[in-house]
Amino acid sequence: MSPVISTERLILRGPMITDAPRIAEIAGDFNVAAMTTSMPHPYGLGDAEEWIGKCRHLDWRHEAMFVVEHRAFGVVGLMGFDRKRGSGTEIGYALGRPFWSRGYATEAARAALRWAKRDWGRKVVVAGHFADNPASGQVLVKAGFLYTGDVEMRACTARDGELVPTRLMVWLA
Numbered sequence: 395m396s397p398v399i400s401t402e403r404l405i406l407r408g409p410m411i412t413d414a415p416r417i418a419e420i421a422g423d424f425n426v427a428a429m430t431t432s433m434p435h436p437y438g439l440g441d442a443e444e445w446i447g448k449c450r451h452l453d454w455r456h457e458a459m460f461v462v463e464h465r466a467f468g469v470v471g472l473m474g475f476d477r478k479r480g481s482g483t484e485i486g487y488a489l490g491r492p493f494w495s496r497g498y499a500t501e502a503a504r505a506a507l508r509w510a511k512r513d514w515g516r517k518v519v520v521a522g523h524f525a526d527n528p529a530s531g532q533v534l535v536k537a538g539f540l541y542t543g544d545v546e547m548r549a550c551t552a553r554d555g556e557l558v559p560t561r562l563m564v565w566l567a
Contacts, residue, residue, distance in 0.1 A: 396408025396449075396454070396458070396459075396460070397454075397458070397509060397513065399460070399505045399506060399508075399509045400505075401501050401502070401504075401505045402501075403464060403465055403466075403498070403501060404462055404463065404464055404465070404470075404498060404501055404502055404505070405462075405463045405465065406460040406461070406462055406463075406473060406502060406505060406506060406509075407460060407461060407463060408449060408459070408460065408461075409445070409446045409449050409459065409460070409461045409472075410446070410461075411443065411446055413442075413446065413461050413469050414439055414442040414443045414446055415439060415442070416468060416469040417442040417445065417446070417461070417469065417472065418437060418438055418439045418441065418442040419490070420469070420470075420471060420472070420488065420489070420490035421433050421437040421441070421442065421472075421488065422435075422436060422437045422438065423490065423491055424552060425491055426488050426489070426490065426491060427488075427551075427552035428550060428552045428553055429488070429523075429524060429527045429530060430486065430488050430550070430551075430552065431486075431548050431549065431550055431551065431560075432551050433488065433551060433552055434551050434552060435551075435552035437552075456476075456477055457474070457475060457476045457477065458474055458475045458506075458510075458514070459472070459473075459474035459475075459476075460472070460473045460474060460506070462487070462489065462498065462502045464493070464498065467493070470489055470490055470492075470493040470498055471487060471488055471489035471490055471493065471498070471499070471502070472487060472488050473485070473486070473487040473502050473503070473506055474486055474487070475506070475510060475514075475516075475519070482518055482519070482520050483510070483516050483518070483519050483520070484519070484520045484521060484522070485503065485506065485507070485519050485520075485521050485565075486521070487499055487502065487503065487533075494529070495529070499530075499533040500533050500536040500537055503533060503534070503536075503537035504536075504537050504538070507519060507537060507538065507565060507567075510567075511567040516567065517566065517567040518564065518565070518566055518567070519539075519564070519565040520562065520563065520564050520565075521534050521539055521562075521563045521564075521565070522546065522548065522560040522561060522562045522563065523560065523561055523563070524548075524550070524558045524559070524560055524561075525545070525558070525559040525560065525561055526558065526559075531561060531563075534563050534565075535563075537565070538565050539563040539564060539565045540563060540564055540565070540566075541561060541562070541563055542562045542563060542564055544561075544562040545559050545560065545561055545562065546559075546560050546562055547559060547560065548560040
């Protein structure tokens with residue numbers, strides 16, 4: 395069972411197989427995938443179904459993956475916490491381009507961080523954003539993250555493995 399996190403406009407919940415077409419539509423946009431480290435491009439229905447399948451087998455003590463559902467518009471994005479880089483719990487997210495610059499990412503991140511602190515017991519969460527995506531940095535700042543001053547080169551799957559300067563951030567409960 396995945397947790398459900400509610401805000402005024404959004405619901406963060408575990409993905410369901412019926413979300414696959416919408417996830418594929420969102421992640422299939424190169425402009426979305428190219429701002430993440432792990433989304434391939436092209437990204438199709440099979441990729442979405444595979445991701446949903448992986449989410450069903452998560453160890454919720456260490457990872458959490460959500461769809462971000464708007465109460466009026468349906469699924470608008472994805473958000474999750476993982477430990478794949480070994481640097482502690484890291485938050486990541488992707489919103490569909492029609493939903494950028496509306497405050498949804500910030501609202502979802504704030505709610506997810508409250509949950510991570512209160513229900514999951516996390517006191518530190520890390521994040522990174524590609525240097526060519528300052529809007530993502532603003533989302534993280536508004537959610538309470540601070541820049542560490544470190545920049546790390548991270549591969550972007552959608553950009554054919556190109557190493558992209560990534561500005562690192564930290565959130566302290």
